Amino acid sequence: MTNTSSQPLAFDDIALATEAKQGDKGAFTELVNRYAQRVFRVARHITKNDQDAEDVLQDTFLKAYSRLGQFEGNAKFYTWIVRVAVNEALMRMRRGKNRVTVSLDQELETSDGAIQRELPAETESPEESLSRTELRESLTQAIDSLSEIYRPVFVLRDVEGLSTEETAEMLNLSLAAVKSRLLRARLQLRQKLRRFLKNDDRQEENHV
Amino acid sequence: MMTGKKKITCRDFLEHVSDYVDGAMAPDLRARLEAHLTNCPDCWVEFDETKMTVEIFQNVECHPLPSDVHDRLMATLEKHWNR
Incomplete structure (x- = not known):
């Protein structure tokens, strides 16, 4: 479970950050060990590139170390450092180092225009089984296929488990924009991943 | 946007399916969406698949941190500290 297993007590983080501010490199190393994985994941999802993600990871922790004085104990360290990582990743993309062309397929109109109705279940064989690796690759491809408008919002909300408010603040968006995106x-992801969704039981339940 | 006691349509439901999955809505609206859901198998599928999509991403960890990337990060920090 990516959203909970690596979340230590916030109090510990604050204590570590306080120690690190006072020059304890061991305390900062512990924070690196706790959050490098998640920072890398956010960076990779946003930049869609392993090398850029590594660069963002390094820049994030270097900046975090030099800016520890700005970290206030009333915030979660994870939220604080992810904000640094998101800014680094978005900046890197804006600089054009990782410009990508993505289709905005299935654009949805939510006001008075027609919403594309997705028909339920072109079911594949329930027996179909895919390895964890294959699934992970498919999920990665699915996230990568999202446009730059939607991808950071999805990653922060559904992969990293941040709240709508935290995501809005981090990306400088309104709450409505976060929800809409x-x-x-x-x-879009549901459509791309439909073949992974178990639907045999559901079909029986619905067609009564 | 829905107002008053306007009947929930499938389009209304689809506009709110994301918030419904998150449970982030006023109780009154939630009750009305649930009433629609009870009688609309298509929207039930929309809801169920959206919920499963979110869960799949929460349960499968993409991009594990390679050990060499972690090692290079620590080496960079050490270099910075020793300057």
Whole structure:
């Protein structure tokens, strides 16, 4: 479970950050060990590139170390450092180092325009089984296929488990924009991942 | 946007399916969406697949941190500290 297993007590983080501020490199190393994985994952999802993600990871922790004085104990360290990582990743993309062309397929109109209705279940064989690796690759491809507008919102909300408010603040968006982009991202991903969704039981339940 | 006691349509439901999955809505709206869901198998599928999509990403960890990337990060920090 990516959203909970690596979340230590916030109090410990604050204590470590306080020690690190006072020059304890061991305390900072512990923070690195706790959050490098998640920072790398956010960076990789946003940049869609392993090398850029590594660069973002390094820049993030170097900046975090030099800016520890700005970290206030009333915030979660994870939220604080992810904000640094997101800014680094977005900046890297804006500089054009990782410019990508993505299709905005399945654009959804939510006001008075027609919403594309996705028909339920072109079911594949329930017996179909895919390895964890294959699934992970498919999930990665699915996230990578999202446009730059939707991808950061989805990653922060549904991969990293941040709240709508935290995501909005981090990306400098309104709450409504976060919700709207999250809806579109989820619907696009659902369409792409339909073959992984177990639907044999559901079909029986619904067709009564 | 829905107002008053306007009947929930499938389009309304789809606009709110994401918030519904998150449970992030006023109780009154939630109750009305649930009433629609009870009578609309298509929207039930929309809801169920959206919920499963979110869960799949929460349960499968993409991009594990390679050990060499972690090692290079620590080497960079050490270099910075020793300057």
